[in-house]
Amino acid sequence: MGLSTTISLEEWPGDDGLKVGCGLRPMATTSSKSRVVGGTDAQPGAWPWIVSIQDARGRGSGHICGGSLITPEWVLTAAHCFVKSRAPPAPRRDVSEWRVVAGVTQLSRHGPETQQRQVRRLVLHRDYSSVTESHDVALVQLDRPVRCGPRVQLACVPPAPAALPRLSHCYVSGWGSTDARAAGSADVLQEAKVQLIDPQLCNSSRWYAGAIHEHNLCAGYPQGGIDTCQGDSGGPLSCQDRTGPYFWLVGVTSWGKGCARARHPGVYTSTQHFYDWILAQMGLSTEATTPPPPQTASFSPPSQPPAEQASAEPCPFPRKKLQEFFSLLQELLQKLRGSEA
Ligand code: ARG
Numbered sequence: 001m002g003l004s005t006t007i008s009l010e011e012w013p014g015d016d017g018l019k020v021g022c023g024l025r026p027m028a029t030t031s032s033k034s035r036v037v038g039g040t041d042a043q044p045g046a047w048p049w050i051v052s053i054q055d056a057r058g059r060g061s062g063h064i065c066g067g068s069l070i071t072p073e074w075v076l077t078a079a080h081c082f083v084k085s086r087a088p089p090a091p092r093r094d095v096s097e098w099r100v101v102a103g104v105t106q107l108s109r110h111g112p113e114t115q116q117r118q119v120r121r122l123v124l125h126r127d128y129s130s131v132t133e134s135h136d137v138a139l140v141q142l143d144r145p146v147r148c149g150p151r152v153q154l155a156c157v158p159p160a161p162a163a164l165p166r167l168s169h170c171y172v173s174g175w176g177s178t179d180a181r182a183a184g185s186a187d188v189l190q191e192a193k194v195q196l197i198d199p200q201l202c203n204s205s206r207w208y209a210g211a212i213h214e215h216n217l218c219a220g221y222p223q224g225g226i227d228t229c230q231g232d233s234g235g236p237l238s239c240q241d242r243t244g245p246y247f248w249l250v251g252v253t254s255w256g257k258g259c260a261r262a263r264h265p266g267v268y269t270s271t272q273h274f275y276d277w278i279l280a281q282m283g284l285s286t287e288a289t290t291p292p293p294p295q296t297a298s299f300s301p302p303s304q305p306p307a308e309q310a311s312a313e314p315c316p317f318p319r320k321k322l323q324e325f326f327s328l329l330q331e332l333l334q335k336l337r338g339s340e341a
Pocket of ligand 1: 176229253256258259264
């Protein structure tokens with residue numbers, strides 16, 4: 001084996017000095033078992049970008065939907081979470097009705113990194129339709145940023161132009177129902193491995209028969225058995241990069257016919273498709289009148305945070321630590337190279 005591999009920070013997603021190291025799972029053990037319906041309990045911190053979006057006045061935890069942190073103060077989720085919640089059935093766009101919990105695995109028992117936030121702003125996609133479930137995407141701005149740590153990290157959103165590349169294993173996670181026939185949410189976060197399913201097959205007559213939009217992804221299993229379910233909506237479909245130790249937030253859980261049925265896998269909103277929309281809503285649009293920022297300047301928090309927010313831990317994995325790690329690795333390689341000669 002040649003040891004000439006050079007390791008560079010350049011390939012890290014969003015490596016513009018703003019968001020180094022998104023999609024990292026510092027607490028995850030190497031393997032995620034495949035047992036959500038048909039899932040298994042997730043380890044604390046296993047999916048550090050997932051949040052629980054809760055009805056502040058609801059019973060129990062009040063959990064309604066999942067979501068994913070894409071910056072310290074923005075959560076990407078599904079629009080339908082705010083439109084036709086199970087109870088009460090009216091549109092619920094009043095921000096005071098909601099609460100967002102990050103850094104949590106068991107909803108009834110908050111951990112050391114659990115952080116609760118209020119909602120400052122709710123942005124539903126203007127073209128969201130509750131009839132066709134198209135454009136099922138929303139952004140939630142938190143009242144103040146979360147602090148990152150081993151159990152709280154940001155997701156990487158794949159930039160629009162690139163084809164869904166370099167993806168290997170995909171996983172769903174959420175506090176949704178673990179039984180297709182019963183309501184109610186899980187107390188402990190569930191996770192399951194799923195497969196991306198060819199959209200054409202997914203849209204074919206014996207499957208979803210044309211109900212899948214071009215901005216949807218299907219994931220699950222042709223034979224069913226493992227799937228997201230009610231209460232998982234808004235949460236992440238996360239896929240591992242083939243080339244690096246990080247995950248991409250590829251989809252947002254949207255809908256399905258029943259749960260875990262054969263030929264009716266979970267339907268997800270493709271995040272890549274809404275990349276530009278996401279940037280624009282967060283005020284990072286490239287088509288503004290100001291000079292366009294470089295292509296890679298993606299999900300940094302707005303550049304002028306209020307003074308008290310500036311003191312919060314920066315969310316991206318500390319660049320210094322990463323650099324230390326890489327230089328150690330380089331050193332090791334050098335040594336190995338030396339001993340090889
Ligand atoms: N719409 C559901 C929710 O509000 C999520 C459904 C996912 N269904 C599925 N079969 N994968 O939580």
